[in-house]
Amino acid sequence: xxxxxxxxxxxxxxxxxxxxxxxxxxxxxxxxxxxxxxxxxxxxxxxxxxxxxxxxxxxxxxxxxxxxxxxxxxxxxxxxxxxxxxxxxxxxxxxxxxxxxxxxxxxxxxxxxxxxxxxxxxxxxxxxxxxxxxxxxxxxxxxxxxxxxxxxxxxxxxxxxxxxxxxxxxxxxxxxxxxxxxxxxxxxxxxxxxxxxxxxxxxxxxxxxxxxxxxxxxxxxxxxxxxxxxxxxxxxxxxxxxxxxxxxxxxxxxxxxxxxxxxxxxxxxxxxxxxxxxxxxxxxxxxxxxxxxxxxxxxxxxxxxxxxxxxxxxxxxxx
Amino acid sequence: xxxxxxxxxxxxxxxxxxxxxxxxxxxxxxxxxxxxxxxxxxxxxxxxxxxxxxxxxxxxxxxxxxxxxxxxxxxxxxxxxxxxxxxxxxxxxxxxxxxxxxxxxxxxxxxxxxxxxxxxxxxxxxxxxxxxxxxxxxxxxxxxxxxxxxxxxxxxxxxxxxxxxxxxxxxxxxxxxxxxxxxxxxxxxxxxxxxxxxxxxxxxxxxxxxxxxxxxxxxxxxxxxxxxxxxxxxxxxxxxxxxxxxxxxxxxxxxxxxxxxxxxxxxxxxxxxxxxxxxxxxxxxxxxxxxxxxxxxxxxxxxxxxxxxxxxxxxxxxxxxxxxxxxxxxxxxxxxxxxxxxxxxxxxxxxxxxxxxxxxxxxxxxxxxxxxxxxxxxxxxxxxxxxxxxxxxxxxxxxxxxxxxxxxxxxxxxxxxxxxxxxxxxxxxxxxxxxxxxxxxxxxxxxx
Numbered sequence: 001x002x003x004x005x006x007x008x009x010x011x012x013x014x015x016x017x018x019x020x021x022x023x024x025x026x027x028x029x030x031x032x033x034x035x036x037x038x039x040x041x042x043x044x045x046x047x048x049x050x051x052x053x054x055x056x057x058x059x060x061x062x063x064x065x066x067x068x069x070x071x072x073x074x075x076x077x078x079x080x081x082x083x084x085x086x087x088x089x090x091x092x093x094x095x096x097x098x099x100x101x102x103x104x105x106x107x108x109x110x111x112x113x114x115x116x117x118x119x120x121x122x123x124x125x126x127x128x129x130x131x132x133x134x135x136x137x138x139x140x141x142x143x144x145x146x147x148x149x150x151x152x153x154x155x156x157x158x159x160x161x162x163x164x165x166x167x168x169x170x171x172x173x174x175x176x177x178x179x180x181x182x183x184x185x186x187x188x189x190x191x192x193x194x195x196x197x198x199x200x201x202x203x204x205x206x207x208x209x210x211x212x213x214x215x216x217x218x219x220x221x222x223x224x225x226x227x228x229x230x231x232x233x234x235x236x237x238x239x240x241x242x243x244x245x246x247x248x249x250x251x252x253x254x255x256x257x258x259x260x261x262x263x264x265x266x267x268x269x270x271x272x273x274x275x276x277x278x279x280x281x282x283x284x285x286x287x288x289x290x291x292x293x294x295x296x297x298x299x300x301x302x303x304x305x306x307x308x309x310x311x312x313x314x315x316x317x318x319x
Numbered sequence: 320x321x322x323x324x325x326x327x328x329x330x331x332x333x334x335x336x337x338x339x340x341x342x343x344x345x346x347x348x349x350x351x352x353x354x355x356x357x358x359x360x361x362x363x364x365x366x367x368x369x370x371x372x373x374x375x376x377x378x379x380x381x382x383x384x385x386x387x388x389x390x391x392x393x394x395x396x397x398x399x400x401x402x403x404x405x406x407x408x409x410x411x412x413x414x415x416x417x418x419x420x421x422x423x424x425x426x427x428x429x430x431x432x433x434x435x436x437x438x439x440x441x442x443x444x445x446x447x448x449x450x451x452x453x454x455x456x457x458x459x460x461x462x463x464x465x466x467x468x469x470x471x472x473x474x475x476x477x478x479x480x481x482x483x484x485x486x487x488x489x490x491x492x493x494x495x496x497x498x499x500x501x502x503x504x505x506x507x508x509x510x511x512x513x514x515x516x517x518x519x520x521x522x523x524x525x526x527x528x529x530x531x532x533x534x535x536x537x538x539x540x541x542x543x544x545x546x547x548x549x550x551x552x553x554x555x556x557x558x559x560x561x562x563x564x565x566x567x568x569x570x571x572x573x574x575x576x577x578x579x580x581x582x583x584x585x586x587x588x589x590x591x592x593x594x595x596x597x598x599x600x601x602x603x604x605x606x607x608x609x610x611x612x613x614x615x616x617x618x619x620x621x622x623x624x625x626x627x628x629x630x631x632x633x634x635x636x637x638x639x640x641x642x643x644x645x646x647x648x649x650x651x652x653x654x655x656x657x658x659x660x661x662x663x664x665x666x667x668x669x670x671x672x673x674x675x676x677x678x679x680x681x682x683x684x685x686x687x688x689x690x691x692x693x694x695x696x697x698x699x700x701x702x703x704x705x706x707x708x709x710x711x712x713x714x715x716x717x718x719x720x721x722x723x724x725x726x727x728x729x730x731x732x733x734x735x736x737x738x739x740x741x742x743x744x745x746x747x748x749x750x751x752x753x754x755x756x757x758x759x760x761x762x763x764x765x766x767x
Contacts, residue, residue: 068400068723172586266734267734268531268734268736269731269734270739
């Protein structure tokens with residue numbers, strides 16, 4: 001084997017010695033140069049759109065810069081970070097975000113997997129129902145926020161009437177968005193409604209990747225459907241499920257538009273996710289330095305958690 | 320009488336000269352335009368009508384850029400800060416005046432006023448302080464009072480006149496059912512109406528501002544807090560806030576506002592401002608409504624609730640005072656404008672007494688004493704007496720360059736307590752003092 005490789009290399013080298021200078025002269029650019037030429041625009045875009053703003057934000061996070069004032073950015077060390085990490089309100093908003101992420105993911109996983117199991121079987125109207133289920137995730141979060149605001153309207157919203165119809169509670173006697181107790185669950189409900197189809201799709205891909213012969217073997221061994229689910233379906237779908245949890249956790253952690261339109265973080269600060277705190281600091285109070293520090297903290301939190309999670313995902317795959 | 324040849328020649332020459340100058344002036348104005356920026360609301364439509372006269376007189380075309388209230392401050396403050404010349408004239412909120420003066424967003428108008436004999440004494444004092452002066456209470460003018468406004472109340476006069484309701488109210492409270500004069504009376508009346516069925520519909524006692532995102536709940540709650548003892552700082556010690564902002568009276572005022580919200584606000588209006596109040600009142604959902612006087616001309620003419628069905632009253636008094644929240648705006652020339660001279664010409668035109676009168680007649684609200692304090696005005700519209708009275712008892716929010724964080728801090732603390740039941744009023748105000756101290760330190764005004 002080594003001898004063959006060595007021979008080929010020798011032939012290649014001879015060929016290159018004779019052909020390459022001529023080709024190079026004809027083309028004017030080496031393969032490496034051409035490779036760089038193709039990569040450079042992407043690298044430049046990546047640097048301009050992702051890396052540069054990130055570095056700029058990190059720099060601003062150490063200043064007291066306010067974008068609405070002409071004063072230059074003054075260096076204040078780690079004051080912004082100290083302010084954020086010692087601010088009870090910010091911690092409360094992280095707790096609100098954690099509550100939102102946890103319940104959203106839990107519900108999406110359970111309902112998404114259930115729907116995927118359902119859709120995995122062929123039945124009458126299968127394609128139609130699949131399309132209907134997928135509709136919410138195709139909508140813009142802004143649209144979703146606006147029309148759920150209308151649905152939750154206590155006087156004219158159908159949601160309250162539906163609840164009233166089944167429970168006997170007067171529709172105008174409660175408000176989903178305006179109630180301190182209900183508002184946190186309202187945003188969980190709407191986000192779950194919107195993004196469960198996404199989890200379902202990924203789970204469906206997982207279910208379709210399980211070879212039929214495994215189930216056939218299980219049936220030969222007289223395994224019950226429940227046993228098949230626990231021993232075959234769930235372990236084989238788990239990597240897909242975990243991947244969808246990763247995507248959805250990141251998406252929920254930085255969720256802004258839908259919640260902003262639905263509750264604006266209210267009533268009070270009951271549904272003020274960290275992303276809304278960030279927006280308020282950056283574009284309402286114009287505390288650009290402070291907002292940059294909060295963005296950096298948010299980035300590090302998500303990046304760190306995602307890294308730990310990806311390691312866990314790899315471990316599950318290996319198992 | 321026959322003219323001599325010389326006289327005739329001179330007259331012809333003078334006539335030709337006048338025509339030439341007129342034509343030249345008209346030709347000069349041709350192609351000229353000014354852009355006036357303001358909020359998109361009822362009075363802005365009146366201004367469009369008024370400005371047609373300016374174009375007729377000067378030949379300068381008037382363009383208007385009206386932005387919804389929800390993005391009004393963000394949009395125009397960004398434009399001003401970026402030295403954009405998009406607006407030549409701006410009707411800016413009273414709170415902007417500090418930042419606009421210190422950052423030189425507006426043209427200072429003192430010399431112009433002196434040269435053109437425009438006196439600030441011809442305008443209501445509160446509007447001059449609120450819309451034109453920075454620093455406050457000093458003769459440094461950055462705007463011309465343009466749109467006088469304050470918080471007032473509307474009520475369903477027809478409901479208040481129902482004999483059965485009047486009798487029931489008298490039996491319960493031992494006084495006549497009349498528009499409330501104090502916040503205690505306001506609470507009684509609001510509670511009385513809440514839950515009643517009127518014209519086949521369940522109604523609520525009152526509508527008050529609760530909006531969280533911009534300025535709504537602050538513009539509402541201050542109407543109660545001022546009258547229970549709240550102030551922004553100790554008048555003898557500038558920027559000294561502890562014990563003033565968070566006084567026991569201020570906390571009580573906040574409690575009263577919360578009580579009114581909890582007892583008598585229609586459900587769902589937990590993040591509601593001007594338009595939601597108008598909707599609630601127009602749809603016959605509430606007996607009383609807090610809102611800006613700027614909307615009252617439209618309400619007075621409303622086919623469903625206007626005319627004889629609507630009444631108006633000023634903000635009720637409290638144990639510590641009789642104040643109301645100032646609204647309204649001043650007209651300023653944008654320093655970055657490329658048409659400063661024409662913009663100043665507009666200010667000169669707008670300041671004329673007859674234009675001020677026409678402005679009010681069309682549905683605007685002049686701040687001119689000659690217009691507002693005239694008997695003709697007081698008898699012209701049903702809300703006029705309470706409006707004039709209100710304009711004499713106004714207080715305004717901070718107008719500091721950093722008013723935005725000051726406002727948002729108050730929005731946050733008040734909404735958390737009033738709507739979301741977080742903590743107590745005293746704790747909310749103690750936290751607010753800390754928030755404001757931090758902002759003032761940023762601004763380089765350390766009150767401690």
